Amino acid sequence: MVLEIIVTQGSLLDADTDAIVNAANSLGLMGGGVAMVIKKAAGDMVEEEAKKLAPIPVGKAILTTAGSLKFKSIIHAPTMEIPGIRIVAANVIKATKAALKLADENGYSAIAFPGMGTGIGGVKKSVAANAMIETIKDFNAQNLKKVILIDIDNEMVEEWRQAAADKKQI
Numbered sequence: 528m529v530l531e532i533i534v535t536q537g538s539l540l541d542a543d544t545d546a547i548v549n550a551a552n553s554l555g556l557m558g559g560g561v562a563m564v565i566k567k568a569a570g571d572m573v574e575e576e577a578k579k580l581a582p583i584p585v586g587k588a589i590l591t592t593a594g595s596l597k598f599k600s601i602i603h604a605p606t607m608e609i610p611g612i613r614i615v616a617a618n619v620i621k622a623t624k625a626a627l628k629l630a631d632e633n634g635y636s637a638i639a640f641p642g643m644g645t646g647i648g649g650v651k652k653s654v655a656a657n658a659m660i661e662t663i664k665d666f667n668a669q670n671l672k673k674v675i676l677i678d679i680d681n682e683m684v685e686e687w688r689q690a691a692a693d694k695k696q697i
Contacts, residue, residue: 530663531673534687540568540596542639542675547596548588548626550643551603552610555581555589559610560646565601569594577603585618588625590633599635602626606644614648619655623662631671639675642683656686660694 539547539561549562555577557566566574576591580603583589588604604626606618622643630638643659644650650658663674676687 528668528672530666530668530671532660532663532691533673533675534684534691535675535677536679536681536684537677538679539639539641539677540564542677544598544637544639544673544675545635546590546593546598546600546602546630546633546638548602548604548638548640548643550622550641550646550648551577551583551605553582553584553605553608554578554610555583555603556610561641565596569596569601573601582608586621586625588622588629590629600633602629602638604629604643606648611647614644614650616644616650616654616658618648619644619650619658620662623659624666627663627666627668627671627674631666631668634670636670637673637675638671639677642678642680645680645683652680652683652686653689656683656690657693660687660690664694
């Protein structure tokens with residue numbers, strides 16, 4: 528089944544989905560970037576749950592509750608082993624695929640991603656956008672029907688749009 532990809536500018540916390548994806552680190556710490564925004568809105572218990580399930584290898588993902596947020600859960604998909612390191616684009620692919628797989632296995636029909644690896648990880652937004660779109664396009668979903676790519680950063684949104692247009696996905 529081909530996933531519907533929706534690209535939009537806005538807050539990940541406002542997405543109308545079953546779950547949101549946190550571009551995590553393997554330790555489950557939520558001290559910076561999008562993770563910190565999620566933790567502030569959801570509550571500290573989300574980070575505590577993630578830390579109990581750590582270490583989470585890059586290429587795997589875990590589910591926690593969504594705390595005080597409206598989602599069924601938060602998918603933590605590490606793009607980096609430890610907080611604050613630069614990463615390669617392959618980590619974006621691995622994290623995106625792991626999040627899609629976990630969402631699909633849990634019967635979710637819609638999830639939302641922020642830009643993966645583009646903050647502290649240092650991956651160029653154009654590279655991350657292409658990696659994410661290609662990974663979503665190639666994913667063979669059983670339950671998942673829709674992926675929302677949402678970011679407050681206009682440049683990230685434009686890079687997704689360009690990548691999707693290049694691959695004729697939106």
